[in-house]
Amino acid sequence: MNVDETELPGFGVRKDFMTKSGRRIGVVTHRDGETELIISAWDDPDTCQASIPLTGDEASALGNLLGSQRIVMQLTEEHKEVPGIVTRQFNILPESPYRDQPMGRAAIRTRTSVSIVAIMREGEVIPSPGPDAILHAGDLLVAVGTQEGLDAAAKILRNG
Amino acid sequence: MNPVALTLIELGAVIFVLGFLARLAGRISMSPIPLYLIGGLVFGAGGIVDLGGVREFSHLAGEIGVILLLLLLGLEYTAKELFTGLRRSWQAGVVDAVLNFIPGAAVALLLGWGALGAIVMGGVTYISSSGIVAKVITDLGRLGNRETPTILSILVFEDLAMAIYLPILTAMLAGVSWFGGLQTVGISLAVITVVLVMALRYGHHVSKAVHSENSEVFLLNVMGLALLVAGLASAMQVSAAVGAFMLGIAISGTTAHLASRLLEPLRDLFAAIFFVAFGLNTDPASIPPVLGWALLLAVVTAVTKIVTGWWAAARAGVAVPGRARAGTSLIARGEFSIVIAGLAVTSGAVAGELAALATAYVLIMAVLGPLAARFTEPAVKALRGRYSRQKAPAPVA
Numbered sequence: 001m002n003v004d005e006t007e008l009p010g011f012g013v014r015k016d017f018m019t020k021s022g023r024r025i026g027v028v029t030h031r032d033g034e035t036e037l038i039i040s041a042w043d044d045p046d047t048c049q050a051s052i053p054l055t056g057d058e059a060s061a062l063g064n065l066l067g068s069q070r071i072v073m074q075l076t077e078e079h080k081e082v083p084g085i086v087t088r089q090f091n092i093l094p095e096s097p098y099r100d101q102p103m104g105r106a107a108i109r110t111r112t113s114v115s116i117v118a119i120m121r122e123g124e125v126i127p128s129p130g131p132d133a134i135l136h137a138g139d140l141l142v143a144v145g146t147q148e149g150l151d152a153a154a155k156i157l158r159n160g
Numbered sequence: 161m162n163p164v165a166l167t168l169i170e171l172g173a174v175i176f177v178l179g180f181l182a183r184l185a186g187r188i189s190m191s192p193i194p195l196y197l198i199g200g201l202v203f204g205a206g207g208i209v210d211l212g213g214v215r216e217f218s219h220l221a222g223e224i225g226v227i228l229l230l231l232l233l234g235l236e237y238t239a240k241e242l243f244t245g246l247r248r249s250w251q252a253g254v255v256d257a258v259l260n261f262i263p264g265a266a267v268a269l270l271l272g273w274g275a276l277g278a279i280v281m282g283g284v285t286y287i288s289s290s291g292i293v294a295k296v297i298t299d300l301g302r303l304g305n306r307e308t309p310t311i312l313s314i315l316v317f318e319d320l321a322m323a324i325y326l327p328i329l330t331a332m333l334a335g336v337s338w339f340g341g342l343q344t345v346g347i348s349l350a351v352i353t354v355v356l357v358m359a360l361r362y363g364h365h366v367s368k369a370v371h372s373e374n375s376e377v378f379l380l381n382v383m384g385l386a387l388l389v390a391g392l393a394s395a396m397q398v399s400a401a402v403g404a405f406m407l408g409i410a411i412s413g414t415t416a417h418l419a420s421r422l423l424e425p426l427r428d429l430f431a432a433i434f435f436v437a438f439g440l441n442t443d444p445a446s447i448p449p450v451l452g453w454a455l456l457l458a459v460v461t462a463v464t465k466i467v468t469g470w471w472a473a474a475r476a477g478v479a480v481p482g483r484a485r486a487g488t489s490l491i492a493r494g495e496f497s498i499v500i501a502g503l504a505v506t507s508g509a510v511a512g513e514l515a516a517l518a519t520a521y522v523l524i525m526a527v528l529g530p531l532a533a534r535f536t537e538p539a540v541k542a543l544r545g546r547y548s549r550q551k552a553p554a555p556v557a
Contacts, residue, residue: 009241009312010294014304028304031417038304046306046482047537 200439
């Protein structure tokens with residue numbers, strides 16, 4: 001993917017690219033760390049139809065959503081042949097009992113036979129996390145298992 | 161009443177009225193600069209009320225205002241951005257300078273203000289207001305637009321051009337000989353190069369030297385250093401404002417960011433006083449005779465800025481609506497035109513009507529610029545709509 005990086009003297013940096021559908025999409029990072037999501041107008045790729053200021057949390061949440069979607073799709077595709085296997089995403093909420101704890105403490109694999117295959121954090125993927133991977137609020141876990149196992153795992157992550 | 165009390169009351173009243181004007185400007189989302197100028201005209205010599213007592217204070221405060229304006233402008237840029245901006249936009253920058261300097265200079269010559277007056281008025285019509293343009297871009301949500309880097313790099317070029325222009329102007333206004341003038345230009349070019357290279361290599365040292373966790377210490381450090389550098393530059397005939405601009409460039413990173421946040425309120429105060437002081441020294445009665453010239457200059461230099469922006473944006477591969485936006489965004493003139501005119505007027509080396517013409521011109525352009533930028537989009541759409549309707553083949557039924 002070819003991402004254009006353009007300096008905006010006095011403001012910050014714009015990073016954007018052209019989508020297949022002909023829209024320009026990207027972010028403007030301000031000098032003071034603020035991020036703005038920009039999307040070009042449909043009739044004029046030079047103009048922005050929307051420029052949406054995002055807080056740090058919102059930006060990383062959006063990054064996780066976009067990043068994890070691809071992984072989930074890939075996994076679903078791979079497991080299509082195996083009936084009964086489902087891929088699902090879990091959000092670590094601020095009030096989760098396993099927040100800031102190593103993932104092994106939740107013992108999800110032992111208790112539900114569900115595998116956590118990736119953690120999405122701030123737009124980055126941590127593949128096959130080990131039991132000592134620390135869970136943070138806002139993390140998105142990509143899990144593979146049976147329908148029942150995943151329901152149980154969700155409950156564990158929420159309530160302990 | 162003792163004179164101090166009187167001055168305090170007058171100053172308080174002036175600043176209070178400025179506050180009201182700034183609020184009014186914010187309400188209708190326009191730049192407060194024209195209102196400040198009008199405020200100065202009303203309070204000044206030949207105005208409705210003559211406040212003589214504040215003139216002494218406002219003169220020095222105005223000088224500090226100019227230093228702070230340029231210091232904060234320098235703080236906004238990093239040396240790296242200046243270099244890339246310069247590389248990307250020097251052709252557009254040269255076109256901009258030529259097209260927009262000539263009208264002002266020509267009018268000054270027509271009015272018989274001589275070469276010096278021509279150089280001053282050329283500067284006044286040349287330089288766009290980075291403050292107003294930046295505000296227009298953010299207010300209209302155009303930061304992510306494709307023409308925006310083009311606009312910003314033209315502004316960068318203009319600001320750097322100021323760093324060469326102001327010392328030349330200062331030297332000429334001081335009546336330095338040709339040789340002396342060349343010397344000052346040499347000195348200022350050398351200083352600019354050294355500062356830019358130093359800022360690029362050792363900028364963090366300068367930043368570290370002034371930085372402090374304690375905001376009081378930090379403020380005093382930056383302010384003290386700025387005045388010191390400005391004073392030294394002025395003593396070397398290089399123009400105080402340029403010294404402050406260079407210091408701003410040398411300070412970089414988080415320090416620059418913190419410094420500009422800390423100094424912003426001070427700049428707003430002193431710059432407001434600067435604009436008022438400029439208005440104070442202009443006789444409102446001298447404006448009507450030059451109003452026709454101001455309008456003519458406004459129309460011509462609005463067109464030349466549009467041509468500049470259009471051409472530069474076209475070179476950057478931007479389509480027609482974006483070119484129009486780039487052109488109209490650059491129309492606004494403001495703080496720096498007044499800085500230039502102010503330098504000339506204080507030196508007493510130019511005709512008095514120059515202040516009147518510059519005031520009238522900036523009053524028009526500071527209002528016209530943002531309006532033009534705002535209504536470009538609908539205007540282009542309407543024009544294109546009509547055009548494409550004419551071109552569309554007639555329905556076959």
